[in-house]
Amino acid sequence: MTTTPSAGQKNGLALFFTVTFAWTWAFWLVAITLGGSPMSSPTVIPYLLGGFGPVIGAMAIRARRARRRLPIPAHTVRLRLGAHLLWVPLLLVLAPATVLAGALLAPLLGGPEVSLTAGQSLIATMGGVVPFIVSMLVAGPLAEEPGWRGTAYPRVRASLGRVQASLLLGGVWAIWHLPLFFISGTVQNEFGLISWSGLLFSLTVFPMALLTGYAYERAGVIASIAVHFGVNATMALLSVSSPVTQALILVVQIILTTALLASRRDSRSQPAVHAVPLSR
Template identity: 60%
Template structure:
């Protein structure tokens, strides 16, 4: 076993990725086999459980009781939570701004009709936004950012971490393209929208990583939620809109990470400063 493999195993990364993919893909393959939309019973059960694969991966790593990475941002009810709201607004603005720019460039005209219908189908604004919060941000961020991100950051820079987690995140989503009734299945895997969706997770991985450094898992959840909810409400899924939103988020992510390239991170609850590499 080489040094990198031993380091990955020792840090818990191997455990995290193995448990995450096995639980998610196992559950989602059951949902695919059932052949019904994920909102119907009994498909909803393996669909929802599969979405929590990263959380199961995070739990498995915690149960191993290995060393806590120095870049871990601990959760505390302190000023770090104040980052969540402005980061949520920033995340939503990257989607809304990209959609407006896409329209100006000749893309689809913005309309809230599809979003309003989607909210009505969910039973109203409250259940819609709760489902958007649980089905993605809360189910994933404790794993991708709260567990994998600080461990990867111990051995590579922020841009490389974004690329690695982006690639893993894109592959993790693949079963959704074969599940009846999902947005991804509506795109089609071998389509421009499908390709753009897979590419979009790379700037998202960078943005949520940036948010995690500033405010921990709650801020990463806020960014993830802001992007998902805004895209759903604005129905920002045409290839033109996806392209412009992706470019907008990539520019924002690169700028944000570049500004923090030589910055240090104070880990919540610690008295010292943990130096980060770019």
């Protein structure tokens, strides 16, 4: 059964994307203008604030929904306790395993050997393991997933299947990242927008969108945060930059997401449990 999104859901998506892009790109434009490293003052402030665009967009949606007493979107996944949360540690292992697998396979095709030297240096620069974990959790997963998956995804799912919804958000997500290619010192800037590494970075956003979308449907935003964190942290620890390694990670992630999605039936019917006003 295919559902038709309400005018409120369509307007909600428009508001979310407008606020998200306006907030992020405005701050990242300031960072580009200031120049310098994104980890040094004063560039670090707009650089970090810009990453919270999806959360700000989510807050705008929730504020409007509460004010208008609109129902929660049908495909919103509430906080699930019990057996559903067992998916969180499983996905936290599977997601980074895709990065490790690609890195281990890379030497077979002429890519670099796996090395933790750069990762250890990064951890030392950040002040230790705990600051590294906190930064990897906040800058990306916590700043983005409540918006992309927790807010936009259920609204897109109202009219599209799981794969189509994830790929659509993946395309939007890839475009959202574009200013990072022009901020000196970012990984994307080092890749270069017009390069194989830059292209592969943008392409890997799509299987990531599928994987985080699957995680969200399984165990909510906590699971999508875990997937996002696991991949980002492993990419940083292994200092992935070779196009060969990136391409193999892309292939492994496509294989994993295909297997996971094939194992779970896609349904677009609206569960009545979600027709509850937010103000209750």
